C-alpha cells in the first residue's frame with residue numbers, strides 16, 4: 262500500500278499554516294480519496310466543527326441534474342458526469358474558503374487536480390482495501406460497482422487510482438481504523 266510522509270499543511274504562496282489562508286477566506290481544503298474512504302462524513306463533521314462552508318461535488322451535481330448519481334450514469338453516461346465534475350470545479354473559484362468534498366474519480370482528470378490545487382490544499386483519505394470495500398459495498402448506489410463482479414472491479418479501480426491520489430495530494434490520512442471524529446480532529450490539529 263502506498264504511503265506518503267505526513268506533512269504540515271502550509272500555504273505554498275505565503276508559507277504560513279493553512280488556517281491563516283482558510284480564515285482569510287482565500288483558500289480551501291479539498292478531500293480526495295477512493296469510495297468508502299470517509300470524505301463525505303468527515304467533510305460534514307469538519308464543516309460543523311469549523312463553521313466553514315462545505316462544497317460536496319456529488320451532492321451539487323445531483324442537485325444540478327435533479328436525479329441520483331446512478332441515474333446520471335444510466336441516462337447521460339459517465340462522460341456527462343465527469344464533465345459536470347470539471348465544470349463545477351471551474352465554478353468553485355480561487356479565493357473560495359471552505360471544504361471541497363470530491364467524488365472518488367475526481368483525480369481521473371489532471372485538469373481537475375490543477376483546479377483543486379488552485380483552490381487550496383488537497384488531503385487524501387486512504388484506507389486498507391478490504392475496509393474501503395466493506396464501507397463502499399454497504400450501499401449499492403455506486404454506479405461503477407454495478408457489474409457482475411463488483412469486488413474485482415473495485416480492486417482494479419483502486420489499483421489504477423492509487424498513483425493518481427498519491428501524485429495529487431499534499432497530505433495523507435489513513436482512515437482505516439479512525440472514527441469520523443478522529444479524522445476530523447487530525448485535520449483540525451493541522452490548521
Ligand code: S3P
Nearest residue numbers: 295296319330364365366403404
Ligand atoms: C465515483 C465515486 C462516487 C461518485 C461516482 C463516481 C468514482 O463518489 O462520484 O459514483 O468514480 O469513484 P464517492 O467517492 O463518494 O463514492
